[in-house]
Amino acid sequence: MTTDEPGVRTARPMSGRIDKRNAILVSAFSVFARLGYASACVKEIASEAGVAKPTVYNHMNDKATLFRESVEAAAERIGAPSVSAVRARLDSSVGDVETTLLGVGEDLSAAMRDSELWALRRLACAESSQFPELHHVVTAATEAPIRRALGDKIARWTLRGELRAQDPDVAAAQFLALVAGPLEFDFAQGTRIPADDRSSAVVRAAVTTFLRAFGPAPTDREPTGSS
Amino acid sequence: MTTDEPGVRTARPMSGRIDKRNAILVSAFSVFARLGYASACVKEIASEAGVAKPTVYNHMNDKATLFRESVEAAAERIGAPSVSAVRARLDSSVGDVETTLLGVGEDLSAAMRDSELWALRRLACAESSQFPELHHVVTAATEAPIRRALGDKIARWTLRGELRAQDPDVAAAQFLALVAGPLEFDFAQGTRIPADDRSSAVVRAAVTTFLRAFGPAPTDREPTGSS
């Protein structure tokens, strides 16, 4: 239908369209994150994307679809860095268990400093009655891969005798909870950002508790503090 | 519905008004919980409360005030049972540490089966950019008292040598995280209700991990499973 000369030509004619689609998705997420689904207005999304309102409807059928797709795209975009960071850290073999866990904890607390991540969670939470599938979309792009990777690593550590976690997946979930739970309180849904030393303390406390529970040997090293 | 004996009328001249106000607050929370702040419409709230729309405006200045007050009232109402339950359990001296913690865990997981609690959380989360104070209101009525009571108890246990938690507040936060974190995943923002045995398993795993980390003596009892 179009000129099919190999090379750059084939990629070109679509690029503008794809650019526009991405611009729409990005601005849609931005506006939805700021105002919520119901209060966001398509006109503002369009103007922020630099297109006319009907162009938005040419790409996405209606507001609900626009919402879903923008959240999905944002989940990928926002979740990717922390997922990659944790994966890289777990794949590299440098450092002992404690150091690695501390690193993972720092990765998580760093991720929570991203206001877009909170916006993403807020949206998925807020609209979970109208768009229940979003919870899965968001966790699949943010928590789930980390949980899985950490579970794998804990299994290996256990095999190597560096840890003794009967069920690595439960242990992984618990480690994440030990880090995220207390932090979620401090972040107050992303409306506050705790000081660096506060989140570091939470991470250290989580690692300490985790290692006391799952540490390799019941060594009698003194429990040197959980704060 | 109201006391209609003529004699009583003079005694409680305000009761009808207060009744009406409560009816408005209750139906407001119900509608807000169902539809979210922006999508909820005052007309529906009024009709569900059995009053006319302007009557709502006679009691609350505007929609935002109506929202805030209805959420505050609902937070008290919804949070109270689980707070009381946990407090009662911690105040009574029956049972050892493990039994008590298991009981608290069960209290928490029972509380999470209340769909109104999830609605409350969803609202606070959803509107946290427009109404940031709600996060505090909700946690103050639900989590905070439990955390504080548990912290107190852990302090006492530690003093008695039944536990060794350097910082009881951190330990309390971690216990709650160990219970709530994995469960939050299963509840999926209140859109799913996990089976009883699943949540019991989570609670047991949380207690096991917690006791391994903070248990009194470095006993050499085998770590018999974390699932």
Next chain:
Amino acid sequence: MTTDEPGVRTARPMSGRIDKRNAILVSAFSVFARLGYASACVKEIASEAGVAKPTVYNHMNDKATLFRESVEAAAERIGAPSVSAVRARLDSSVGDVETTLLGVGEDLSAAMRDSELWALRRLACAESSQFPELHHVVTAATEAPIRRALGDKIARWTLRGELRAQDPDVAAAQFLALVAGPLEFDFAQGTRIPADDRSSAVVRAAVTTFLRAFGPAPTDREPTGSS
């Protein structure tokens, strides 16, 4: 609920509302007649009625209801005069058959000079796929009573030997057709208005033909022309 002192007071509080409702219905028919259902816009109807757009929606649920009700009201209003005129003429006993039929014919052709009647027909015809019930509404308010009254009269004439129509209803329908059929061609859906003598000629021709077919005796009066 309102002061119920007998007399004028009870009628008052509603009159403003009813006035407004009527104003809306009248201006709605005017706009619908001018532009058709789809092209008419509620905003224009509202402003022509001197109210705000939402006021229209307070009285009628949606555009379709507004349309139906405005057409029904207009059918009563527009059909009444010609129906009354024909009824009055048929009820009064002055004049012989021919004179009376000529009078009825003139009544009909006078009615067709009312541009609102054509607008009414146009609307019922135009929207008969979306609003099929309108055909009945319009004919019931315009043609049907006339047909019935004329049928009754023809029956009486036949009984009195002044006419010999076996089936008076068929004869009535045929008389109306003889008058209206040729005139409809001349009026061209109300876009043209034929000269007075033209429509009088049509009426005379209709009466002549009708009387030749249903006249009392096979008199041998010459057929003096049908034009």
Next chain:
Amino acid sequence: MTTDEPGVRTARPMSGRIDKRNAILVSAFSVFARLGYASACVKEIASEAGVAKPTVYNHMNDKATLFRESVEAAAERIGAPSVSAVRARLDSSVGDVETTLLGVGEDLSAAMRDSELWALRRLACAESSQFPELHHVVTAATEAPIRRALGDKIARWTLRGELRAQDPDVAAAQFLALVAGPLEFDFAQGTRIPADDRSSAVVRAAVTTFLRAFGPAPTDREPTGSS
């Protein structure tokens, strides 16, 4: 669908274009008939014609032109069969006057069973304020030729003494009115289809009345019924 033999291409370079134009006109009338002028949307017309929207604009300047041309084309197409049928019947010399008139009446009532004819009338009627010329277009393609042919025939019958109609055109118009008038009531703008015997009765009654009025001799044959 199109002739693809390379040789033929040069011979009929326009045929594909004309095909496309016809497809557009046909689908346009179909959509206009279904939805009316204002509610019909060009996109649907284009897709039903199997072309893209701008292609429609390449052939017809705008929606109004598209409407006019599609109605004109449809008028020819839809009117032709009944016109031909009546003409053929009148041209053939078989049968006496009564038989022929009965046949013409049946032709007319058969034509009214074509839902497309009603759609055509509805459109012309509905949009007669915006497109007043359509009334002429439609009648010229449907009623007018029949009226003229019947007038001619009545003139001949009168000359031959088989009828005595002073003004054949008026008589023709009256015959058509006697048939169509009562039937139009039954068809209710094409929303209902009367039973065969009902329309046959109407036709017979019309012929009876017509012949009583214009029959050749003032014979004293009993008026045997007008129903």
Next chain:
DNA sequence: AATGAATGAGTGTTCATTCAT
């Protein structure tokens, strides 16, 4: 000649809020 993409203008409808009673 035909089309995918884009848009300005406009629609019906809803809602929070106010006023007169």
Next chain:
DNA sequence: TATGAATGAACACTCATTCAT
């Protein structure tokens, strides 16, 4: 105090039409 009625402002969505290809 409580309410029926009214409204200004806004929103999702559609459509006829044009432009670049």
